[in-house]
Amino acid sequence: MNAQTPFADYTTTADGRKIGGVLMEMKNITLRFGGVKAITDISFDIREGEIRSIIGPNGAGKSSMLNVISGFYVPQEGEVWFRGARRPQMKPFDVARQGIARTFQNIALFDGMSVLDNIMTGRLTLMKSGLFQQALWWGAAQREETEHRAKVEKIIDFLEIQAIRKTPVGRLPYGLKKRVELARALAAEPKLLLLDEPMAGMNVEEKEDMCRFILDVNDEFGTTIALIEHDMGVVMDLSDRVVVMDYGKKIGDGTPDEVRNNQSVIDAYLGVAHE
């Protein structure tokens, strides 16, 4: 199977979820910042419907890789294939239109705006009517707004944040802000959802909640999810497959069990983490 046949036959996992063909393929990616090589010749793929994690110690190149996947960084070498086509250099807005949404390690929400309005901003790329159309065809714009609101309300119910829908985001505790960020990314109805350290800074209870919501999103909407994360336990519980990076290189790639038993990974990361 290759990137040219992205929607090939599905395989079913032990827990009954469907994993499809290759949705995104990274081919021999190398990324440099001046003299620093953040990523060296890394290849891997992300299959439709799976939860794919990228792990590694500090400075391993995880954030750089997430930024290549999201289209924010263009690698000096290698190719990125998405939905069967080689991806050209794109602006962030074009990436969103392609069906990729993301959350950020340092939450990027509008603090003064309500939860509902923040989540509505996630639908901007899907809105057809601009100001001009709204002035001319007010009825059509109104209908579109109602449809967008209905979609957003569904996500609010799903992520169990009804009680705070009118609350300004700035007043929320950290764990809930993270959940609102997830809601906003979901509002874009992405084909590929990128999560940048979704559990960072959370307490145990918040981590468990986030873990459950990530699994539920994948299950309910069939959303393909790629995430980078420090927390080993979380990654192993969540992921179908894991890429392990160290000093910008790929040192492991496989199921959580395969990665756990990979000696290079144990030496570089897991061994240290579990000492």
Ligand SMILES: Nc1ncnc2c1ncn2[C@@H]1O[C@H](COP(=O)(O)OP(=O)(O)OP(=O)(O)O)[C@@H](O)[C@H]1O
């Ligand atoms: N914008 C940048 N300019 C210069 N060097 C950078 C830049 N971003 C990352 N690097 C370097 O690239 C390497 C990989 O960094 P990156 O942030 O991708 O790693 P990481 O695995 O995400 O680390 P962490 O877990 O600490 O966030 C590091 O040596 C880092 O200093």
